[in-house]
Amino acid sequence: MRVYLVNPSHVSFGVAVITPRWLYVLAAATPTGWGDPILCDETLEPFDPEQLAPGDVVGIGIHTGNALRGYEVGHEVRARGAYVVYGGIHATLYPDEAHTMGEAHSVVKGDGDVIWSTVIADCAAGTPRDVYEGGRVSGGAFRPARWDLLPKNRYMWASVQTVRGCPKHCSFCSVWRTDGQTPRQHASDAVIAEIVQLRRLGFRFIALADDNFYPVSAADLAQAARRNDAARLHELEELRDERFALMARLARLPEDMVFYTQITMEAAEDLTFLDAMRKAHIRGALVGVESVTPEGLKDVYKGFNLAGDALVERLQTFGKYGIHVLGSFIFGLPSDRPETFKATADLAERAGVTFAQFVMLTPFPGTIDFERWERDEARVGVNIGGVPITRHWLIPQAKRPKVYVPHPVMSSDEIRDRTQAVWDQFYALPRIWERSRAVESWRGRLAFVLISKLYRQMYANTGIATDSARTARSVRIARVIARPCRRLFAAAPMPHLDVPTA
Numbered sequence: 001m002r003v004y005l006v007n008p009s010h011v012s013f014g015v016a017v018i019t020p021r022w023l024y025v026l027a028a029a030t031p032t033g034w035g036d037p038i039l040c041d042e043t044l045e046p047f048d049p050e051q052l053a054p055g056d057v058v059g060i061g062i063h064t065g066n067a068l069r070g071y072e073v074g075h076e077v078r079a080r081g082a083y084v085v086y087g088g089i090h091a092t093l094y095p096d097e098a099h100t101m102g103e104a105h106s107v108v109k110g111d112g113d114v115i116w117s118t119v120i121a122d123c124a125a126g127t128p129r130d131v132y133e134g135g136r137v138s139g140g141a142f143r144p145a146r147w148d149l150l151p152k153n154r155y156m157w158a159s160v161q162t163v164r165g166c167p168k169h170c171s172f173c174s175v176w177r178t179d180g181q182t183p184r185q186h187a188s189d190a191v192i193a194e195i196v197q198l199r200r201l202g203f204r205f206i207a208l209a210d211d212n213f214y215p216v217s218a219a220d221l222a223q224a225a226r227r228n229d230a231a232r233l234h235e236l237e238e239l240r241d242e243r244f245a246l247m248a249r250l251a252r253l254p255e256d257m258v259f260y261t262q263i264t265m266e267a268a269e270d271l272t273f274l275d276a277m278r279k280a281h282i283r284g285a286l287v288g289v290e291s292v293t294p295e296g297l298k299d300v301y302k303g304f305n306l307a308g309d310a311l312v313e314r315l316q317t318f319g320k321y322g323i324h325v326l327g328s329f330i331f332g333l334p335s336d337r338p339e340t341f342k343a344t345a346d347l348a349e350r351a352g353v354t355f356a357q358f359v360m361l362t363p364f365p366g367t368i369d370f371e372r373w374e375r376d377e378a379r380v381g382v383n384i385g386g387v388p389i390t391r392h393w394l395i396p397q398a399k400r401p402k403v404y405v406p407h408p409v410m411s412s413d414e415i416r417d418r419t420q421a422v423w424d425q426f427y428a429l430p431r432i433w434e435r436s437r438a439v440e441s442w443r444g445r446l447a448f449v450l451i452s453k454l455y456r457q458m459y460a461n462t463g464i465a466t467d468s469a470r471t472a473r474s475v476r477i478a479r480v481i482a483r484p485c486r487r488l489f490a491a492a493p494m495p496h497l498d499v500p501t502a
Ligand code: SF4
Pocket: 166, 167, 168, 169, 170, 173, 174, 175, 176, 211, 212, 264, 288
């Protein structure tokens, strides 16, 4: 019996930007008695079911975007007599669907780190259960990834996780519901050991794939103090101290290392934290700006963000500490109007964000926005080829519409056209070249331009483009750009690098 793990994708680029961490974590959670699992990331190349034998176990991790492809893989696997096991956010939200649409033997809900070995043992005994509750494992039980199984020269960035969960509750996001609102931190020893292993292999760019790298804000601390809640205050202070301890150790890694993370803009209220990030080689952060107006922030339950000039100043503060911001903006919020698009594009430039993404408000399963939209749409009852629009991820890719939250005054087409125009403006070559001044060397500037264009093309494929010719062109361009990009990120391996002590 062999164990396989598949990351489904309906498009393969040959190389990919970031390692799909879950594959390597579940590989580590696979008991050694079954041998090394065979990993397939379909963003590199499609899974070959011919290699399967009856009784093998195939774990398929799905999110909403790749669920249908995951179900296709499940059919192929089942036809060869192997066990089909789904996990991931989508399977956690829709375990029944994975059974009916994907021919699952089993579905794992929640984290797979601990339960995976039981699933394999049950399959080996011929008694897989319908559903396994993986739950939310504690930070101490997170599995370090098996980076020794990484294929060579395929990824630009590696990914390490330092914390799961986010205390916020944004209406468009499912993280706080699936990963929970209590941050669970990975022990710094385990994080550093993984990073050193990756640097030894030649990765100097590493994404800290955290839900929110700044899990304790000044407001959280002040609230606990105001309530005279000594236990809570102590807990928050401990969490915060652990962040600093981790960053102090990251700071002792080789100077050429570059980390990138996701963070709320509150982090820029705390200059000590930003300084520790700078010293820790954290050179970039995705910051969820979402909206540039107070009304827009209220729409998405993100009142802790700033708007207007205060927002510009806050985003610029990251830059002052050498942290490049990838600003994430949402269009189509109920309070947005046609003038919002230009105001957002202008603000992104004024704030000096290095990269930006402009997404349309989309009802993702597991979110508050989805529940609202699902209720309204169910009353209308639209379906495509017999599939209700509220289950749009089950519509074949070629016919699948982009689904957006209806807007009170603008049509989806208008929002899409205006969003596209903002992307085109932000990623126009002269503007990218101007922003590339942030990087000193010519090689660095070239990398900056290529990455900006790659990001634009990859997004056009999986993001807002609806025109199939435009999508196909984007995939072709992304394939061409991706290979030289990967080489720009690679570094000479450091096989003798030591683990810095605590
Ligand atoms: S969008 Fe970010 S801040 Fe909001 S809940 Fe999700 S992870 Fe947390």
